[in-house]
Amino acid sequence: MLSSGPGWAAPSQPQSSLTEDDQDIPVIDLTSTEDRETILAEALAHTALLEAQYKQPLIDEKRTGRWKAPLAIIVFFLSGYLLAFPPGWVAGEALPEASVSAREQGMRAALYVQAQQVEAFRVRRGRLPASMDELQATLPGISLVRSNNRVFQLVTPSVDGSQVIYDSSRPTDEFEAAVSALDLPR
């Protein structure tokens, strides 16, 4: 310390009284050009060494990254399979689908409803309609066949490709049963 008192330096203290340690004197003498070039070369070499270390991939990193691409490919394929062919635990409950019996019941109900329109026409006009065009209400996919002036058949294609036929001259219990709401009193 240069001050004589505690915490205060003497303003009149000459600077020449600094010791050698207090002065920032370079350890290495760089006065010569050769020394400076030597030091610069060492610094550049050190930097180049560090750069080379940075560019070198880590051994651990290489090992851990090796499984990523195959894993991703496997998971991608698994995802595609699940989307295309979802198993039960993925798809959950399947969308409803009408059974064959329900569709056949529907055909009979439709035939019965259509037969009621024909019968209503007969009651109102006293004759059978010449064709479906004469009826006010027609259901799609049903054709009318007249056997004679009083008997008719209604035909619609069945599920298995055959035909379901409603014959007005035969008991219609199975057709009436197809739609309980139309189980009219007789």
Next chain:
Amino acid sequence: MSVRPTDRHRAGVTPGDVLVVLSLLSLMLAIIYPRFGRTVFERRISAIVFEVEALRSAAQRHFEDSGEWPAEALPGVTPTELSDEPADEFSMLGEGVTLDWNVWEAVRDPDPVVEEQIPDEENPNLESLAQPPLEGDDRPRPGPTIHPFAAITVHSGEASILAALFERYGGAVSFLHDGSWTLILAHSP
């Protein structure tokens, strides 16, 4: 402070990391999507049922007020008698479905005519649709009468929608036929 090579390499995201994350996302999507589709389907069915029930309620209110069903309308067209219902009450057109209001007829015959007794050209002696009175019964026999009944038909190209409606309402009051599902409303008493 110097940066160690290991820190420098761990700081970034490699293409392998991106691939893994994307594949896991696709796996989650593949698992969730089917259940999401089922949920959407259930919501669609609920919406259709809501429309059907709203149309049925409006038609039954009209029937109770006037004694008649609203007149038949084209598919997707609101019956004229129900056109003054609030616009948000029901819609005849839904997502992938078309509602169709039908008025059909049923014949009630208290004593069905035996087929052979119906007059036609081959049996000119039978002159009337009405059956002859029973022996000793001089009262005229009532003939068959026509009673209108209503039905709501839902047309859709998706068989699963029609099947779901059939499942919900049952085969006693509804039936499937030719790309449509029909709900029969209670006929007039």
